[in-house]
Amino acid sequence: xxxxxxxxxxxxxxxxxxxxxxxxxxxxxxxxxxxxxxxxxxxxxxxxxxxxxxxxxxxxxxxxxxxxxxxxxxxxxxxxxxxxxxxxxxxxxxxxxxxxxxxxxxxxxxxxxxxxxxxxxxxxxxxxxxxxxxxxxxxxxxxxxxxxxxxxxxxxxxxxxxxxxxxxxxxxxxxxxxxxxxxxxxxxxxxxxxxxxxxxxxxxxxxxxxxxxxxxxxxxxxxxxxxxxxxxxxxxxxxxxxxxxxxxxxxxxxxxxxxxxxxxxxxxxxxxxxxxxxxxxxxxxxxx
Amino acid sequence: xxxxxxxxxxxxxxxxxxxxxxxxxxxxxxxxxxxxxxxxxxxxxxxxxxxxxxxxxxxxxxxxxxxxxxxxxxxxxxxxxxxxxxxxxxxxxxxxxxxxxxxxxxxxxxxxxxxxxxxxxxxxxxxxxxxxxxxxxxxxxxxxxxxxxxxxxxxxxxxxxxxxxxxxxxxxxxxxxxxxxxxxxxxxxxxxxxxxxxxxxxxxxxxxxxxxxxxxxxxxxxxxxxxxxxxxxxxxxxxxxxxxxxxxxxxxxxxxxxxxxxxxxxxxxxxxxxxxx
Numbered sequence: 001x002x003x004x005x006x007x008x009x010x011x012x013x014x015x016x017x018x019x020x021x022x023x024x025x026x027x028x029x030x031x032x033x034x035x036x037x038x039x040x041x042x043x044x045x046x047x048x049x050x051x052x053x054x055x056x057x058x059x060x061x062x063x064x065x066x067x068x069x070x071x072x073x074x075x076x077x078x079x080x081x082x083x084x085x086x087x088x089x090x091x092x093x094x095x096x097x098x099x100x101x102x103x104x105x106x107x108x109x110x111x112x113x114x115x116x117x118x119x120x121x122x123x124x125x126x127x128x129x130x131x132x133x134x135x136x137x138x139x140x141x142x143x144x145x146x147x148x149x150x151x152x153x154x155x156x157x158x159x160x161x162x163x164x165x166x167x168x169x170x171x172x173x174x175x176x177x178x179x180x181x182x183x184x185x186x187x188x189x190x191x192x193x194x195x196x197x198x199x200x201x202x203x204x205x206x207x208x209x210x211x212x213x214x215x216x217x218x219x220x221x222x223x224x225x226x227x228x229x230x231x232x233x234x235x236x237x238x239x240x241x242x243x244x245x246x247x248x249x250x251x252x253x254x255x256x257x258x259x260x261x262x263x264x265x266x267x268x269x270x271x272x273x274x275x276x277x278x279x280x281x282x283x284x285x286x287x288x
Numbered sequence: 289x290x291x292x293x294x295x296x297x298x299x300x301x302x303x304x305x306x307x308x309x310x311x312x313x314x315x316x317x318x319x320x321x322x323x324x325x326x327x328x329x330x331x332x333x334x335x336x337x338x339x340x341x342x343x344x345x346x347x348x349x350x351x352x353x354x355x356x357x358x359x360x361x362x363x364x365x366x367x368x369x370x371x372x373x374x375x376x377x378x379x380x381x382x383x384x385x386x387x388x389x390x391x392x393x394x395x396x397x398x399x400x401x402x403x404x405x406x407x408x409x410x411x412x413x414x415x416x417x418x419x420x421x422x423x424x425x426x427x428x429x430x431x432x433x434x435x436x437x438x439x440x441x442x443x444x445x446x447x448x449x450x451x452x453x454x455x456x457x458x459x460x461x462x463x464x465x466x467x468x469x470x471x472x473x474x475x476x477x478x479x480x481x482x483x484x485x486x487x488x489x490x491x492x493x494x495x496x497x498x499x500x501x502x503x504x505x506x507x508x509x510x511x512x513x514x515x516x517x518x519x520x521x522x523x524x525x526x527x528x529x530x531x532x533x534x535x536x537x538x539x540x541x542x543x544x545x546x547x548x549x550x551x552x553x554x555x556x557x558x559x560x561x562x563x564x565x
Contacts, residue, residue, distance in 0.1 A: 004462060005455070005458050005459055005462055006389070007468070008388075008458050008461075008462060008468045008471055008472075009384070009385045009388040009389050009468070010385070010468050011385065012468075013381040013382060013384060013385045013468070013472065014381070014382050014385055014386075014397070016377060016378045016381060016382075017378035017379070017381065017382035017439060017443070018382075020374070020378060020432060020435050020436050020439065021378075021401065021404070021436050021439050023417070023432075023436070024414065024417070024432050024433050024435070024436035024437075025404055025409060025436040025437065025439070026400065026404075027413075027417065028409065028410040028411075028413035028414040028416075028417055029407065029409075029410045029413075031410065031413040031416070031417075032410035032412070032413045035412065035413055035416075040412070042412075042415070042416050042419065090303070095300055095303070096300065097300055097303070097304050100304075101303065101304065101307050102555075103551060104307050104308070104311045104312060105307060105311055106555060107311065107315075107547065108311065109558075110493050110497075110543045110544070110546070110547045110554070111497075111540050111543065112496075112497035112499065112514075112515055112518070112539065112540070112543070113497065113499060114499050114515050114518045114519050115518065115536045115539060115540055118518070118522065118532055118533075118536055119314055119317070119318060119536065120314075122332055122529060123314065123317070125332060128330075128331065128332040129332060130313075130317065130332065130334065133333075162310070162311075167558060167562070170555050170558065170559055171558075171559055171562055171563065174559045174563065208563075209563070212562055212563055216562055219406050223408050225500055226499045226500055230519065230522070244408070247411065248503075248504075251411065251412060251504070256412045259411065259412050260410065260411075260412045260413065263408065263410050263411055263412070264410075266408050267407055267408060267410075270406055270407060270408060271406075271407070274406045
């Protein structure tokens with residue numbers, strides 16, 4: 001019986017998806033490994049071995065992209081995890097306005113990154129932007145958020161957190177809602193404070209949503225391009241260039257081989273984090 | 289008891305005020321400033337416009353560069369709608385088989401698809417491929433690339449839902465002698481409707497808001513999408529913040545309508561896709 005039912009699940013059903021995904025995603029990915037080793041004009045190529053990668057690792061304006069990408073991903077992902085968790089814990093408690101607050105915080109997710117970048121470019125204007133005008137009211141001389149090379153990258157990372165914390169929050173909310181209420185009842189009877197409950201019940205039992213958020217936010221951060229591109233174009237100088245924005249600049253310059261090498265490097269960085277992170281995450285879940 | 293309630297109320301008032309300041313004010317700012325004249329908008333204040341000129345600003349934004357924005361809205365709508373249709377067809381059929389079958393082949397296929405959730409698309413080789421196929425700078429080319437990129441997320445939603453549909457249905461149709469294609473299209477596909485709705489809403493917003501893929505795969509003035517026009521307007525309108533804000537406002541309206549209508553569906557779909565990934 002079951003053997004013949006299997007005949008209904010024919011692999012033919014995979015064909016349309018397979019053709020599109022293999023042709024327009026997998027094939028370019030495999031090709032990128034080859035073309036990253038060439039000088040490439042799209043119509044012609046010339047094999048140069050690892051030269052493109054050597055350029056990426058020696059040219060200071062390209063090397064800075066690695067550091068910036070790691071800083072950007074780490075800062076934005078860790079803030080999304082911490083703030084998303086705290087917001088979720090707060091917005092699963094009994095509040096009249098929690099539906100409204102959840103929607104309000106989630107809302108920036110559905111606004112385009114370009115729109116958000118334009119909005120915050122004006123809020124962070126050094127003299128007229130709301131942020132510095134407000135800081136001036138309390139006597140603080142606000143910095144040039146996007147023009148100061150020391151903080152520009154962090155400013156954009158914070159805007160990224162503003163836009164993306166809502167998605168972290170709703171994943172945590174789903175996780176917290178799945179926790180059995182009896183734990184909290186028992187804790188309350190034992191005289192635990194709400195902070196104790198947060199620390200010893202909510203936090204450990206949210207581990208699987210925590211893992212999801214970490215993966216999603218960190219890998220999203222590594223691949224970031226559009227927000228940086230709208231707000232700083234990698235500047236001042238190269239101080240906010242990410243690997244993804246360097247790929248675009250090399251592409252614009254017609255250096256297709258180098259751009260593709262950048263793509264392969266980003267592929268390797270993402271895999272280098274995704275695979276062990278995935279292992280650690282699945283292992284911890286078993287331990288629990 | 290009363291003091292506890294007072295304390296709760298206080299916390300709630302503070303929370304709402306803070307949230308409005310952080311998440312409400314930015315949108316309020318765009319709304320008031322898109323109705324000002326250029327000089328007033330350049331002051332970047334939160335005040336109400338003294339002389340409102342919303343209609344005039346909107347008209348200027350819409351007619352700029354030979355009414356580029358209208359063309360862009362048309363292109364973005366075509367791209368989003370066509371990609372969603374492709375995704376529903378390939379996602380539901382693939383999700384059905386991968387949700388039902390088990391074994392090594394399925395695991396390998398699933399791994400290749402899940403990798404697509406994390407790995408960045410290889411850009412220049414994709415452009416080379418599109419050029420070779422004569423699809424570079426065409427709407428069809430971008431539709432196919434968007435379909436491939438959004439496929440893993442879509443598949444996860446379908447595959448997850450397929451496992452909740454009882455297998456007895458398949459067995460019954462086998463006894464009736466229904467073939468696989470007929471069985472899938474007449475029995476399974478209609479049952480997948482909730483996922484198809486989620487897939488439509490989430491992909492509509494994502495593709496409409498997409499900037500990077502049109503930037504790479506659809507360059508050229510006649511191919512503009514809404515996000516590309518907004519990006520180009522940044523240099524065209526560099527001194528006219530009022531028009532830039534008006535553009536932001538116009539472009540945010542379609543996703544806003546979706547959000548108002550389908551708020552819970554968007555949130556649950558995003559969570560389901562993320563958690564299963």
